[in-house]
Amino acid sequence: MTESNYDEIMQLLCDRLSSLTNSDTQITPEMNMISQLSIDSIKLLNLIMEIEDTFDVSIPINALTDIQTVRELADLVHKIKSAS
Amino acid sequence: MNLLEKLDAAAAARKSLLPNGVGAFGIPIEEVFSATEARIGDRRVLLFGTNNYLGLTFAPECIRAAHEAIDKEGTGTTGSRMANGSYFGHRALEREFADFYQCSSGIVFTTGYQANLGTISGLVGPGDTVLIDGDSHASIYDGCILSGADIIRFKHNDMVDMEKRLRRLGDRVESTLIIAEGIYSMLGDQAPLAEIVKLKNAYNCILLLDEAHSLGVLGKTGQGLVEKTGLLKEVDFITGTFSKSLCSIGGFCVSNHPQLEQLRYISHPYIFTASPSPATIASTRAALVLLSKGSDLRKQLWNNCTQLYSQLKETGYLLGPDPGPVISAILDTPQQALQVWQSLLEHNIYVNLILPPAAPEGKSLVRCSVNAAHTPEQIKYVGDTFAKLYKMISSRS
Structure with missing residues (x-):
């Protein structure tokens, strides 16, 4: 998995989170998805399904326990994609 | 935010949805009269928010x-x-x-x-x-x-x-x-x-x-x-x-x-x-x-389910895909669902209110549970009341 793949993951996450929040807020990697972007649990779980389909990977939802920021989610997806 | 402040924030969010103090969640039921009727406050209500599908609570x-x-x-x-x-x-x-x-x-x-x-x-x-x-x-x-x-x-x-x-x-x-x-x-x-x-x-x-x-x-x-x-x-x-x-x-x-x-x-x-x-x-x-041995109870239950599902569908409510003892009217917003739930209670009908994120896909639901002990008259009254409320929410949207 290359750096460009990581950028692709980050870009996808930012785009999707931006549409989920329905605001003009610029999404940045350090943003907290729950406290700053108000992404509720159902929205996050549905986003994970989208990411799974886009990158053809399995992302267990229990792996999300420690994920708070956009960057942490991108790191998790990148790690799983690299191992697949 | 400390631990107790987190609970305060959740309480404030809940209160914003329940402006007049009527609690849709964990509502106090003062007396239970039968499988289909109880008292909430000073109202004798029809119970359409239980899972008593065969109506056997007083068997x-x-x-x-x-x-x-x-x-x-x-x-x-x-x-x-x-x-x-x-x-x-x-x-x-x-x-x-x-x-x-x-x-x-x-x-x-x-x-x-x-x-x-x-x-x-x-x-x-x-x-x-x-x-x-x-x-x-x-x-x-x-x-x-x-x-x-x-x-x-x-x-x-x-x-x-x-x-x-x-x-x-x-x-x-x-x-x-x-x-x-x-x-x-x-x-x-x-x-x-x-x-x-x-x-x-x-x-x-x-x-x-x-x-x-x-x-x-x-x-x-x-x-x-x-x-x-x-x-x-x-x-x-x-x-x-x-x-x-x-x-x-x-x-x-x-x-x-x-x-x-x-x-x-x-x-x-x-x-x-x-x-x-x-x-x-x-x-x-x-x-x-x-x-x-309850094939007669199941027959009665399914008659009741079909009667209410058909009436709500004919009225124009968006429902789940299958008729059955769980019949959910899918509303556009949490406020609309709360309004329907409160109005039903004012008409002496108790049902369940389900708001996001508990309901799937961000939906807001008013959920009825039908049972075998409900009479055709009770089902019709609930269906007619839903129809009256449909006109009210349609005119405001």
């Missing part, structure tokens, strides 16, 4: 059995079965559930929630995978979390999506548990069991079906979706609850896999809790007899 046979059990064995067992022992009734009910499902063994749990928690966390663990429907009940999610297994969701009742996720698991499918429900509690729709079984066999997984809402409701003898579809032998583990059609509290798991018995020694939700009281077990045993 004389169940009440008598509970009285006799209390007289004979006291009010409680005062401890777990592991430490304090299994009463005759616990063992008898397990045998009766196993026989009812033509299975070799059964286990009784203290609640339906614990039946899923205990079965799932006993069957899978770290390194295993659970593949669950996105609309699964919280007891399934919590059981999966407790197990430590990897949790993968598939889109609700979408078999193409489910197969895609099975395929991605690769070699891990051999330690994968698929979980579905007979009737889903939010929209009242049924799992496509034949297709699930086909995939389960193709990928050589284990299948658990939760018949919580379908027990007593589907199939000739009320076994649930397994009986309606003729697929009883294809499902590895069946769980369910006593708190709906059986009108008490507790849960069960049955299976033909002899390994089920091992759950008694590894499943914390089974081991570390007090066992069901003698009265609970006795009334459940009596209710199971009535349920299995």
